[in-house]
Amino acid sequence: MQYKVAIFLFNEVEVLDFAGPFEVFSIAGLRTMTVAPFDVFTIAQFETIEARNHLTIKPTYTFATAPTADIILIPGGGGRHADGTPFGSRREMNNPIVLNWVKEQAAQAKLVLSVCTGSLILGKADLLEGLKATTHFKAIDALKEISTNIHVKENVRFVDNGTIITSAGISAGIDMSLYTVGKLFGKETADETAAYMQYDYWTS
Amino acid sequence: MQYKVAIFLFNEVEVLDFAGPFEVFSIAGLRTMTVAPFDVFTIAQFETIEARNHLTIKPTYTFATAPTADIILIPGGGGRHADGTPFGSRREMNNPIVLNWVKEQAAQAKLVLSVCTGSLILGKADLLEGLKATTHFKAIDALKEISTNIHVKENVRFVDNGTIITSAGISAGIDMSLYTVGKLFGKETADETAAYMQYDYWTS
Numbered sequence: 001m002q003y004k005v006a007i008f009l010f011n012e013v014e015v016l017d018f019a020g021p022f023e024v025f026s027i028a029g030l031r032t033m034t035v036a037p038f039d040v041f042t043i044a045q046f047e048t049i050e051a052r053n054h055l056t057i058k059p060t061y062t063f064a065t066a067p068t069a070d071i072i073l074i075p076g077g078g079g080r081h082a083d084g085t086p087f088g089s090r091r092e093m094n095n096p097i098v099l100n101w102v103k104e105q106a107a108q109a110k111l112v113l114s115v116c117t118g119s120l121i122l123g124k125a126d127l128l129e130g131l132k133a134t135t136h137f138k139a140i141d142a143l144k145e146i147s148t149n150i151h152v153k154e155n156v157r158f159v160d161n162g163t164i165i166t167s168a169g170i171s172a173g174i175d176m177s178l179y180t181v182g183k184l185f186g187k188e189t190a191d192e193t194a195a196y197m198q199y200d201y202w203t204s
Numbered sequence: 205m206q207y208k209v210a211i212f213l214f215n216e217v218e219v220l221d222f223a224g225p226f227e228v229f230s231i232a233g234l235r236t237m238t239v240a241p242f243d244v245f246t247i248a249q250f251e252t253i254e255a256r257n258h259l260t261i262k263p264t265y266t267f268a269t270a271p272t273a274d275i276i277l278i279p280g281g282g283g284r285h286a287d288g289t290p291f292g293s294r295r296e297m298n299n300p301i302v303l304n305w306v307k308e309q310a311a312q313a314k315l316v317l318s319v320c321t322g323s324l325i326l327g328k329a330d331l332l333e334g335l336k337a338t339t340h341f342k343a344i345d346a347l348k349e350i351s352t353n354i355h356v357k358e359n360v361r362f363v364d365n366g367t368i369i370t371s372a373g374i375s376a377g378i379d380m381s382l383y384t385v386g387k388l389f390g391k392e393t394a395d396e397t398a399a400y401m402q403y404d405y406w407t408s
Contacts, residue, residue: 019223169402198373
């Protein structure tokens with residue numbers, strides 16, 4: 001089984017939010033399995049994305065061209081400009097085109113993952129109702145404000161509800177991705193992936 | 205003082221090798237300092253780069269258009285195809301255009317950093333002679349083969365020679381970048397950057 005992993009990109013996405021999971025899923029199992037366990041690609045609303053601090057990326061697919069994925073990953077990043085205008089995930093969480101896409105993908109995906117304030121987008125897409133979830137430590141209140149039916153957890157690196165797994169801020173997406181590798185392909189594969197990345201801090 | 209940080213990109217660059225440091229330098233000090241301490245940009249030989257696993261990036265500058273940088277960072281990644289053809293850093297370490305650019309930049313930069321097999325490029329540019337250096341754990345022998353005058357260190361996350369700092373594989377670039385933030389702007393700034401990234405493993 002090879003899982004198609006779709007990483008959502010948007011303007012002002014936090015770089016490590018998507019790049020940490022991109023790295024983990026890209027290299028997992030390559031040295032120990034005969035078939036790569038993951039086929040990783042990026043999807044965005046637009047043909048060019050400017051990530052945080054002007055890293056310009058051409059996504060693999062747009063919403064219009066993307067194949068169906070087994071795993072979707074929603075990174076975070078962004079905030080509000082001095083005049084109050086939201087950018088990054090704070091804008092996308094109110095973008096109906098994005099919310100529709102996320103809902104459609106989540107309805108058929110085997111796993112839905114978020115990193116950092118990506119959970120705000122999942123929350124606004126009504127995907128976290130009745131579930132435990134976490135987010136960047138500075139966005140805990142924002143996640144609580146979306147719905148009183150989201151059981152918001154603090155001081156955890158990630159929370160697994162079975163199909164929906166949310167992680168804390170930025171670097172916690174690496175841990176959540178390694179955890180997901182382990183959940184699907186076993187502890188040895190997760191441990192070997194972390195070792196290859198020299199992510200010495202990982203303990204599965 | 206704002207430091208210009210030039211991150212070198214090349215085809216098949218390992219994503220987290222450059223994205224970890226990109227993240228650290230991009231967000232360091234933004235919440236505690238009145239002027240951003242780092243201006244981060246990417247530079248490549250070509251106008252479009254395909255990083256590992258088909259992440260397509262448009263670098264901020266090419267060699268022809270890039271400004272002078274205070275800090276240059278050389279990531280790694282790559283290896284050899286089944287037929288022996290080198291790709292990624294194993295190709296760039298023998299690319300005279302890249303080696304000339306690295307030498308020219310290093311001659312005027314305040315700091316020269318490498319992640320993972322980026323140290324092979326520094327070694328081939330004769331920048332590690334007489335110095336301590338490290339690399340990805342699977343490339344230790346390759347680094348030793350470049351010169352007997354490189355004092356290769358194993359089982360360390362990074363090695364600081366004052367101006368030239370090399371790190372171990374992939375995720376160790378995050379630690380090396382946080383260390384560099386601390387070296388230039390103090391422990392409090394490094395610690396706050398790690399905390400914002402929720403990189404709980406960091407201890408400066």
